[in-house]
Amino acid sequence: DAKTTQPNSMESNEEEPVHLPCNHSTISGTDYIHWYRQLPSQGPEYVIHGLTSNVNNRMASLAIAEDRKSSTLILHRATLRDAAVYYCIRTLSSNTGKLIFGQGTTLQVKP
Amino acid sequence: EPEVTQTPSHQVTQMGQEVILRCVPISNHLYFYWYRQILGQKVEFLVSFYNNEISEKSEIFDDQFSVERPDGSNFTLKIRSTKLEDSAMYFCASSEGNRGYQPQHFGDGTRLSIL
Numbered sequence: 001d002a003k004t005t006q007p008n009s010m011e012s013n014e015e016e017p018v019h020l021p022c023n024h025s026t027i028s029g030t031d032y033i034h035w036y037r038q039l040p041s042q043g044p045e046y047v048i049h050g051l052t053s054n055v056n057n058r059m060a061s062l063a064i065a066e067d068r069k070s071s072t073l074i075l076h077r078a079t080l081r082d083a084a085v086y087y088c089i090r091t092l093s094s095n096t097g098k099l100i101f102g103q104g105t106t107l108q109v110k111p
Numbered sequence: 112e113p114e115v116t117q118t119p120s121h122q123v124t125q126m127g128q129e130v131i132l133r134c135v136p137i138s139n140h141l142y143f144y145w146y147r148q149i150l151g152q153k154v155e156f157l158v159s160f161y162n163n164e165i166s167e168k169s170e171i172f173d174d175q176f177s178v179e180r181p182d183g184s185n186f187t188l189k190i191r192s193t194k195l196e197d198s199a200m201y202f203c204a205s206s207e208g209n210r211g212y213q214p215q216h217f218g219d220g221t222r223l224s225i226l
Contacts, residue, residue: 030211034214038154041219042219042220043115043204043217043218043220044202044204046215046216049212049214051212087154091211091212092211096166096167096209097142097144097159097166097167097206097209098144098156098159098167098169099146099154099156099215101153101155103153
């Protein structure tokens with residue numbers, strides 16, 4: 001079961017940080033956590049991934065709980081361009097590459 | 112930055128006709144995928160392809176669908192006899208490998224409209 005749970009929607013103000021939560025309570029020890037986002041009328045875009053440690057890249061940070069049952073995607077300063085659907089996806093250790101998308105979290109950014 | 116490109120951006124086809132959707136993956140990638148997204152619904156996996164073979168396919172990917180890598184750069188999805196319910200956005204993706212830590216890079220999709 002590759003299920004993750006995310007809130008349906010969140011709002012943020014421009015230039016403020018955003019914390020997008022994800023629950024993956026059935027995750028196994030070798031599953032990775034990936035985040036993708038989908039801007040309007042575009043394909044999904046890779047954001048970040050992690051296994052156990054917190055991760056940073058130019059787009060975002062990923063904070064992973066010590067028990068790995070949840071994680072949080074952090075956008076440090078939201079811009080209007082960050083308005084998108086954000087997907088938290090587990091990639092299984094036995095993965096053949098297939099990504100299983102849920103409904104994701106629709107992030108609205110207010111000016 | 113290299114990207115996955117898909118053509119056409121919009122395809123309109125009569126029901127029952129064959130359609131071919133085209134993708135140019137990132138050049139050093141070895142794994143290729145097709146996904147689809149019906150309007151207002153989730154992105155759904157269709158098929159993965161590696162070393163000129165299908166690695167995995169979903170229940171959606173029935174015998175009306177086929178994939179091919181006809182040359183060193185293109186990756187195509189063919190639907191033999193289109194149905195109204197095939198109307199969707201179709202996304203191609205590619206990755207260097209299929210390990211859990213290797214991200215997929217998506218194109219911006221082809222909108223397929225079946226009349």
